[in-house]
Amino acid sequence: MSAARIAVVTSGAGFEHDVDLPLVVAALRAEGLAAEAVAWDADSVAWDGFDLAVIRSTWDYTTRLDEFLAWVDTASRCTRLLNPAPMVRWSSDKRYLLELAERGVPVVPTRVLEPGDPCGEADFAQPAGVVVKPTVSAGARDTARYEPGQAAAAVRHARMLLDQGLAVLVQPYLRRVAEGERALVFVRGAFSHALRKGPVLTEPGVIDNFRVPHPDLVPHRPTEAELRTASAALAAVPSPDTPLFARVDLVLGENGGPVVMELELIEPHLFLDTNPRGLGLLVEAVAAEAGLKAV
Template sequence: MPTPHPGGAPGEPRVALVTCTELPELEDDDRLVFGPLAALGIRAEAVVWDAPGVDWTAYRSAVLRSPWDYATRRDEFVAWAATVPVLANPADIVEWNTDKRYLEALTASGVPTVPTTWVRPGEGWTAPLDGEYVIKPAVGAGSVDTGRYDCADEEHRRLAAAHVARLSTAGRVTMVQPYLADVDTAGETALMFFATPDGLGFSHAIRKGPMLTGPDYGVEGLYRTEKITARIPSDVERTVAERVLAAVPGGPERLLYARVDLIPGPDGSPVLVELELTEPSLFLGYADGAAERLAQAIALRLG
């Protein structure tokens, strides 16, 4: 059942912050928006996306926050999204963005992305004899089922091939990407954007430290633990992020929020590793005013 934030008053517009069974009251970071929403006269409730009996029409908006169990149930999740009025972000964006093959469309539009080989179920794949690679599913969240392999090592080649075979057997498309070594020192830059009266506007950014240290041996829980610090993005990173958002189907003005994840490419220039438009962590606690900016974006969309 919905979990209201204490202090909500009758008659206030209601907003659902959508989560999953494992996180019925949301992550602590997501809960930071409750206070700013209440200050704007908006009653927020944490609601599990697949909970039975939820009347989604009772909410002025349903904001996807932490439904992180969707990866193994994507078809069900996409079908559910299509039934929810005033979903943020929109259901067609959810369908597009929950399969990382959206990177193909962004690459075709001229966005700099990490080079990716796609291995579909039933297709053969042979590990290269050298180089480091990242292997992960095209539908996934929280870096689960993701590993890093040094293909100069015979055992890593065996494990890499087994990883691809495991995903293929499960009917999942596999992504194989070169591991870009500068991420070990520079880390990954995630830039957050929220809706404003003038369109999607930059809010803040964080640095993610390197996470992948070797092959995938499984992860307990919904996601891998990340090392996060605040970061001021470079002008070049801001420019690349804006290019990414300009290529979103239907335009970025349709979005309530977006997160653009960049890493240094082979020449040091930023390239897109992921565009998070469905249920990204927004790291509200790492920048002054971030929770207030998200609350204002939600209020703006209520009209």
């Protein structure tokens, strides 16, 4: 029997910057699997030639969402796509935070402004400042925080997005992000490893699309409360499937309890270079999904 063919799906930016990508491809090959990195938008890829396509770093999807979701549908008709298409679609828009909140998961307090909604300074009155971001984004793109005295600038930012037909999230700035945002990585629903990173929105009032997305990373040992909250978020995903991989980003809220900032089911950095055990778990899971026993 020939080795299972596995596409590890990336993008131009992923080929350049994804540190997880070569590690995953090499580790899969070491298991005897025919793994190769493929850009999701590469010309004339025969997706039906793969037994499995694992999304890894399709990092340009946020600016090409419709095109990307069309590819997700095509790919999942041609091969087995992981995470599954409905999960990818759901996770691509941070309005899922409202659904998680409805299901009792603690999340960053979040309001959504839709294109056409009126918005004025009163919408951005928060004692510790406010964060404005598009509902579809990554790497803090078009995301900024504003001090209480900067509500007029927050309105301008929100209107700039709304005028492009984009929905906007408005959140209080959670100052305890200074104590580190926690990124908990799960493989097939089981906790693998975690890191903590520093705050990204260091300068109030500034939109800067070239910020370092994961500053000052250190390994993190999650508390019981963090593990509970991250697991509750995963359990609340409206899907019968368990994600192959997931990253749950948490911050400490005002009362000290962890709240979900983001539930990444598409193309999260998994920081596998810092964690060989996590790499092993992922490769074992992918091998099992490809219908082969990992050795």
